[in-house]
Amino acid sequence: RTTQDKLMRECPGLLVSSFVLLAEARLPVAPSAAADAIAKADQLAARLSAHEYEATIAVWPVLPALASYRHQLEAIETHQASVTASGALPTV
Numbered sequence: 001r002t003t004q005d006k007l008m009r010e011c012p013g014l015l016v017s018s019f020v021l022l023a024e025a026r027l028p029v030a031p032s033a034a035a036d037a038i039a040k041a042d043q044l045a046a047r048l049s050a051h052e053y054e055a056t057i058a059v060w061p062v063l064p065a066l067a068s069y070r071h072q073l074e075a076i077e078t079h080q081a082s083v084t085a086s087g088a089l090p091t092v
Contacts, residue, residue: 008044008047012044012045012047012048012052012056013056013057013059013060013062014060015044016041016044016045016056016060016062017041017060017061017062017065019037019038019040019041019044020037020038020041020062020065020066020069021065022034022037023035023037023038023041023069024065024068024069024072027069027072027073027076028072028076031076038069045062
């Protein structure tokens with residue numbers, strides 16, 4: 001926890017981006033862990049002032065990481081919906 005607090009003070013963009021990337025990586029294999037990671041990224045970002053958040057997204061790829069996460073989430077949801085609708089067994 002101390003390391004996270006230090007990173008939030010010194011380089012919040014690194015920490016927020018890391019949790020978003022972790023969420024995207026876990027999404028296909030551990031959806032609940034991905035949800036926890038994206039929630040943590042959101043909590044950390046919410047701790048920043050508006051000025052700090054703007055500075056963070058200007059320097060770190062937080063928004064592209066979020067867009068990539070959302071794209072991956074939508075792709076998984078679309079695939080799951082098509083499998084459910086077709087009645088086919090899911091492929092691994």
